[in-house]
Amino acid sequence: QKEVEQDPGPLSVPEGAIVSLNCTYSNSAFQYFMWYRQYSRKGPELLMYTYSSGNKEDGRFTAQVDKSSKYISLFIRDSQPSDSATYLCAMSEESSASKIIFGSGTRLSIRP
Amino acid sequence: GAGVSQSPRYKVAKRGQDVALRCDPISGHVSLFWYQQALGQGPEFLTYFQNEAQLDKSGLPSDRFFAERPEGSVSTLKIQRTQQEDSAVYLCASSFLAGVGDTQYFGPGTRLTVL
Numbered sequence: 001q002k003e004v005e006q007d008p009g010p011l012s013v014p015e016g017a018i019v020s021l022n023c024t025y026s027n028s029a030f031q032y033f034m035w036y037r038q039y040s041r042k043g044p045e046l047l048m049y050t051y052s053s054g055n056k057e058d059g060r061f062t063a064q065v066d067k068s069s070k071y072i073s074l075f076i077r078d079s080q081p082s083d084s085a086t087y088l089c090a091m092s093e094e095s096s097a098s099k100i101i102f103g104s105g106t107r108l109s110i111r112p
Numbered sequence: 113g114a115g116v117s118q119s120p121r122y123k124v125a126k127r128g129q130d131v132a133l134r135c136d137p138i139s140g141h142v143s144l145f146w147y148q149q150a151l152g153q154g155p156e157f158l159t160y161f162q163n164e165a166q167l168d169k170s171g172l173p174s175d176r177f178f179a180e181r182p183e184g185s186v187s188t189l190k191i192q193r194t195q196q197e198d199s200a201v202y203l204c205a206s207s208f209l210a211g212v213g214d215t216q217y218f219g220p221g222t223r224l225t226v227l
Contacts, residue, residue, distance in 0.1 A: 017138030043218025088154050
């Protein structure tokens, strides 16, 4: 079993819809939680970063972490065709904060 | 430069050949990371440098993989005697410092195909 599990999709929704992306994990030592966006043939770029449990909002994006359930989510409101990409969840431990463990990514397509 | 650059962008090698992949991090970034991304998967950590010191190489899959950053800036990932299972995109990332609060900026990757 992988340390981080993520539904690979693909997920296709109409423009303007609310998108929910999720990951589960097994390592209770993870303290740092991130979401990256990766466009085709590009490197990942950091979208959101959260420490421990709680919610964080940035524009149309909201990240949620539930450490008791070992479950993290990314919500995208008013989705746009430009949001079409692969979304990767990522996590790391306090003791080795630089070593990031990524999920396998969810391919998201927003239909105009 | 504006971001992390990697060269070559694409590399085709015959099985058994040695390859060298280059990463130019953002100027002034202390930390440099290498990841391997197989098709349809997320990046997997290979190794990490802080300046010229290789602090973690726990992700290197075998002794055929070797990374260096001799002057604390440009880094090279070398793969000896390439195998088909080495086919992947190799990503380099850099960050200003070393903690997770410091964003890792990724390059576009080198796509390696081993025939």
